[in-house]
Amino acid sequence: MACSIICSKLVLHLGEAATEKDGELVANLFGAVGKVWKMDEKLSDAAGAVGHGHENRKASRPAIASPGGTTIAGIHELEKGAFRASIMNAIVAANKRSHELGK
Known part of the structure; x- marks a missing residue:
């Protein structure tokens, strides 16, 4: 187990x-x-939008994805579809919207 x-x-x-x-x-x-x-609360918009995106994802992959396994196969497909760029765009949009709602 x-x-x-x-x-x-x-x-x-x-x-x-x-x-x-x-x-x-x-x-x-x-x-x-x-x-x-x-x-400080004034920084919570940025913290919420970014989340844990500051970590090096490639460094953490060996802990969650074994070579030739199902997880790495899925990650490979996400990378082909520009998943990382989509996530970055989502973070920017969420941060922008959070600032708009805070006004």
Whole structure:
């Protein structure tokens, strides 16, 4: 039996009613299953739009895709269809829309 855990990522900013202790509690809870970053609320649009796109995807492929396996075959097809470019365009559009909604 094989098991893998995919770590989550969370960007945290405290609301007006939240205390530092509240922030520590949330960071500790989510920190058990992933990475937590605290940042100013004004930067949350960019964080939400980008997500975890800053990581080097090619470096993480060996952990999720064995050579000649089904996952790498699917990744290969996505690359042929300019999937990466579509994702980048989606991130830019989401960030732009988030700024528009914030006005």
